[in-house]
Amino acid sequence: MSIAPFGAALDSVAVHYPTSWRMTQQGTVARETGGTALDGATCTFPAGAITGLLGRNGAGKTTMIGLLAGFRRPTSGTVRVGPEGYERDPWENPAIVSGVQVVRESGDVMPDEKVGVTLRHYGAVRPEWDADYAERLLDLFEVDTRKNPASLSRGKRSALGATIGLASRAPLTIFDEVYLGMDAPTRYAFYDELLKDYAEHPRTIILSSHLVGETERLFEHVVVVDRGRVLLAEPAEDMRARGTSLTGNATAVDHLAAGHRLLHRQELGPTVMVTVEGSLAEQEAAEAADSGVQVGSVPLQDLFVHLTSTTAQKESER
Amino acid sequence: MFDGPEPIYVQIATWIRAQVLSGELGEEEQVMSTTQFATTFRINPATAAKAFSGLVEEGVLYKRRGLGMFVAPGARQKLLADHRKRYFEEVLDPALTQADILDIPVADIVDYVLGRTPRSGGGAATKEK
Numbered sequence: 001m002s003i004a005p006f007g008a009a010l011d012s013v014a015v016h017y018p019t020s021w022r023m024t025q026q027g028t029v030a031r032e033t034g035g036t037a038l039d040g041a042t043c044t045f046p047a048g049a050i051t052g053l054l055g056r057n058g059a060g061k062t063t064m065i066g067l068l069a070g071f072r073r074p075t076s077g078t079v080r081v082g083p084e085g086y087e088r089d090p091w092e093n094p095a096i097v098s099g100v101q102v103v104r105e106s107g108d109v110m111p112d113e114k115v116g117v118t119l120r121h122y123g124a125v126r127p128e129w130d131a132d133y134a135e136r137l138l139d140l141f142e143v144d145t146r147k148n149p150a151s152l153s154r155g156k157r158s159a160l161g162a163t164i165g166l167a168s169r170a171p172l173t174i175f176d177e178v179y180l181g182m183d184a185p186t187r188y189a190f191y192d193e194l195l196k197d198y199a200e201h202p203r204t205i206i207l208s209s210h211l212v213g214e215t216e217r218l219f220e221h222v223v224v225v226d227r228g229r230v231l232l233a234e235p236a237e238d239m240r241a242r243g244t245s246l247t248g249n250a251t252a253v254d255h256l257a258a259g260h261r262l263l264h265r266q267e268l269g270p271t272v273m274v275t276v277e278g279s280l281a282e283q284e285a286a287e288a289a290d291s292g293v294q295v296g297s298v299p300l301q302d303l304f305v306h307l308t309s310t311t312a313q314k315e316s317e318r
Numbered sequence: 319m320f321d322g323p324e325p326i327y328v329q330i331a332t333w334i335r336a337q338v339l340s341g342e343l344g345e346e347e348q349v350m351s352t353t354q355f356a357t358t359f360r361i362n363p364a365t366a367a368k369a370f371s372g373l374v375e376e377g378v379l380y381k382r383r384g385l386g387m388f389v390a391p392g393a394r395q396k397l398l399a400d401h402r403k404r405y406f407e408e409v410l411d412p413a414l415t416q417a418d419i420l421d422i423p424v425a426d427i428v429d430y431v432l433g434r435t436p437r438s439g440g441g442a443a444t445k446e447k
Binding site for chain 1: 320321322323325326327353356359361363364412
């Protein structure tokens with residue numbers, strides 16, 4: 001019997017870290033400046049979908065994940081996680097958090113014990129744990145189970161994390177930048193396994209990343225966070241339709257681009273390539289075809305860069 | 319694969335239609351499952367499913383419970399009729415407009431068309447016999 005996929009929602013969530021003092025190993029006191037990690041974030045992570053949680057470094061992705069997993073409480077606002085229709089506050093709620101598996105790059109493993117000990121731990125705490133599948137994955141990723149996680153390379157530790165995430169089959173599985181340490185073949189093997197296992201065992205998956213290029217086609221839904229705010233939360237198809245690239249003769253391109261907000265402009269001699277917000281109307285598309293302007297899609301990666309860098313500009317203008 | 323300007327599910331549908339048209343996918347033949355599609359092309363299974371449900375609505379594919387998606391009987395004929403209608407509007411018209419721009423006389427185009435040996439004797443039409 002498997003548990004229904006969990007949905008998750010944040011409603012006007014703010015997280016402020018207070019300024020604190022910390023004792024260093026040298027015995028001196030260090031001041032840790034607090035700050036605002038999330039500032040009125042509202043978004044949902046639909047049950048049963050693969051959602052890309054995108055944001056630049058320090059945007060608030062990891063804080064958001066911590067909230068969903070019940071690692072911390074928000075300063076204000078509400079967090080709800082659970083099967084559709086039964087979403088609850090995950091804080092100190094064992095029924096919810098036993099169904100949430102977070103995989104962080106730091107790795108939630110027992111560093112000084114053999115890999116097998118960590119796996120047995122997850123087998124005990126995750127009701128849906130599949131030990132055979134974990135073994136197959138470790139074999140695939142070539143992780144030596146007789147070693148301690150501490151003595152594994154960064155890439156192999158990431159692969160161990162990925163294995164824990166997949167084999168736990170948790171109704172909400174969150175991968176927080178796990179694949180950063182992996183080499184390209186291992187990353188692709190991970191994406192393939194993720195898609196295959198997700199298709200066979202539907203559940204909710206959140207992949208956080210700032211490396212959008214490789215992963216964008218895995219997403220059904222995307223949430224983009226920037227400076228503690230949710231910039232957008234929508235189906236990936238909608239986000240793709242937010243931008244159009246136009247390439248061709250400068251006059252023709254600029255004429256077409258005039259009615260749209262310009263995100264990016266690049267000149268290549270007499271040819272220009274622009275990225276504009278939104279998609280072209282039927283009439284504009286016909287005009288583009290007549291004047292030999294090539295209309296293309298914009299990779300999510302580029303849209304993400306444009307969207308997050310324009311908000312950065314706006315902030316500095318204030 | 320599937321990195322054109324249209325949404326990915328539209329591109330998948332176009333690709334399957336093309337396969338049915340060319341005869342690569344025969345009628346009553348099974349189509350890749352959404353899972354196979356997802357893992358082969360590294361796309362979200364929901365995206366593939368969206369393409370499939372559109373094709374079911376069009377009558378190109380049909381679902382056999384517990385077995386998967388199959389090419390519907392008569393799908394190729396239907397697509398042929400549809401694409402033939404659109405050929406003049408979408409393919410030939412722009413080509414002739416381009417010929418106008420280049421000042422190519424109509425007689426030259428007619429000569430070219432008449433002198434051109436049809437590929438494998440009229441394409442797929444002979445295949446049906």
